[in-house]
Amino acid sequence: MIVNSTEKPNLPDDLQLITEYSILISxxxxxxxxxxxxLLRETYYxxxxxxxxxxxxxxxTEVNEPTNNLIEKPIILDEIDKILTYLKNNNIDTTQLILLITTQKSVSETLSILHQYFTIKTIPSNILDLPPLPEPTWGIFSQQQ
Structure with missing residues (x-):
């Protein structure tokens, strides 16, 4: 017996009932x-x-289908407009996607969504507008005598 000790709703079995996120069917x-x-643990138990x-x-290679039928994700596009156009043309919900990334906190969440649809080897600088990280407050980087 599994007991939900959180206030989160149980994860539905039907993927169509999850409207907060755009998740691939398989x-x-x-x-x-x-x-x-x-991603789902943020909302569901x-x-x-x-x-x-x-x-x-x-x-x-063990898959019974020919390998040329396997769909590869395209490499991420270098401009926000192109990314959004690609996603919309492929009927992918972009309501949870916030592009221009302006906070460190949103980097992981946004890249997690983008990884579902694109191959990302390097993050295009055009989708980032992050402030510099604060200077470290601990003393291991300062010269101590």
Whole structure:
């Protein structure tokens, strides 16, 4: 028996009932599974994600489908307008996506969403407008004599 000790609602079994986030219908990598779980835990209580949402194969060559049918995510585009246009053209909800990233706190959340739809090797500087990090307050960086 699983007891919900939080004030959060239970995670619905039907993906269509989750309106706060735009989640791919099938989760195909462990990295995406981890990101989705972290994102959903902010709003929902759950012990595990439904197996029907997960389509992770141990080795892509073992999949019965030809490898040319596997859909690869495009490399992230370098301009905000292009990113939003791509997402809208692919019927992806962008209401939870805040682009121009202006706070350190929103970096992880925004990149987690973008990782679902794009391959991100480096973060385009055009989507970042972050203030400099504060100077460290501890003494390990100062010269002590």
């Amino acid at each position: 989760i195909t990598s462990t990295k995406t599974l981890t990101e989705v779980a972290r 759950f012990y595990c994600i439904s197996d029907s949402w997960i389509k992770i194969h141990a080795n892509p």
